[in-house]
Amino acid sequence: MDFLLEGLVQAFHLLLSGQEETYSAVWTTLRVSTGSILTCLILGLPAGFLLGFTDFPGRKLLRTVSDTLLALPTVVVGLTVYAFITRRGPLGEFGLLFTQPAIVIGQTILALPIVVSLTAAALEGLDARLGLTLRTLGADGRQVALTSLREAGFALVAAAATAYGRVISEVGVAMMLGGNIKYHTRTITTAMALETNKGEFALGLALGIVLLLIAFSVNGLLALLKRKA
């Protein structure tokens, strides 16, 4: 059990000592996860809005597909994207493999269904009186849509937080598409996997605690936003 306590102490030591390798992994994690979550929100919010707020042929099928993709394994995403961006793949010429943008692509595919499905569910769950009320106050279609999105604000923040949790904690995509290259594509999770394989449990645990601190800070910020909303 000592290694748990040692890990905790080492976590603060790692953060406070300013060790370059640790800060590089933290910085890489923040960069790729921010890139992924922003891309997810830009693509996922409108897609989720269309699925949850409008009706069109094939909507139910798309909704089922999106819900099914919530269970997408990270290694499947990693393998599929790998096949596309490897030198022999159709997108090989862009030289994306083992780069941070490759991780962003993989993590976006991984978390996009979460944003889409939870956004759609949030809008489907809005009070049926909302649309009618807004129209009685003179709102046009665009104003009804925007106000409905705002009314679903709590649930949308929760969708973003859930997707961010998925992105920041995954290891398969970052390992397969990033290659765990030191100072370049090594994230906290890939560093943890490496240190654990090396038998450095305390260091692995310390990195895990750092990851949790980041996740806690992000969720704390989102909770503040929620309260403000």
Place this chain on the structure above:
Amino acid sequence: MPTPPLYQLRRLIHRYGDYTALSVDRLTIESGSIVGVAGPNGSGKSTLLKILAFLETAAEGEFLYRGRPAATGDPTLRRQVTLLLQDPYLLKRSVFENVAYGLRIRGETADLKDRVHRALTRVGLEPRAFAHRRWNALSGGEAQRVALASRLVLRPEVLLLDEPLASVDAASAALITEAALRVRQEWGATLVLVSHDLAWLNAVSDTVWTLFRGRMAGQGAKNVVPGPWQAGPEPGRRFKRLDDGQTLVATNAPAEIDLNAAAVFDPSEATVEAESAEVRDAEPDGEKNLNRLRGLLAQMLYEKSGTVLLYVQVGGLSLACRMEADDLRTRALLPGQPVRLIFPADRFEWM
């Protein structure tokens, strides 16, 4: 050239799938009037309001607004008319933002604070105490008043209220009534009020229409006797056995009307007399076509015309008759008194 009525509905039919929710042969609403619409649940009152608010399009018929065919969804028209729903929805914002919403989406943000505060004051909510309250920190009556203020701030030409007093306390009901009625005095708005409460409608409306099963039973209070009926031995004769064992007779049912049809008769066709030993139960010769039903005088409503509506509880039905106020005083009729309700059996209109 005379000004056309505000609304004209002719042979208007609205359906939800195969179900006909509303069928109105003719309805005219004059500008600046207060029109009450009464009727039981499912009679089409809310559907009528949604059509008048340009929120739904009737399947068939003519719908004119200020003499012109009205297109549902027309943003200009829709912003002249506003509807307060029976169970209002407040946005998840402060009271101020709820009331300001309609103005903001119109881009009318000049004097926003003053206008919102005036609207809150109109419905009896002190702006300093309520403007910053959250939507979920209001009682039912306060929420209804905020919803009304959100509409009054828009100074609509037409204010449609769907059961505005259905779930509010007496104090809120009085404030809502006062605020709603003042809009006609102040800017000549037209009001259409839907309610179960016929007493309230009679007190505040210029005219009251009764809807039953999606059809207009007529102007003013109407007695609606729902089916099923039993067919009599003679053509056109129908019987209805009431809960207390009495029988109501109708003699003018058209052949094509089925036994489940509702029959309507005007309270002016009926009268009451105090129950006494001399009153006969049996139909005497020559009065075969007269209903004489034992009942209890339950309620009296004074009408603006100087008449009084008397509601008599008869075998599970509440039937009205209309009397002159002077006549009522002479006969010394009082609520709670056993009476006979008398009306001809051949004056029914069949729906």
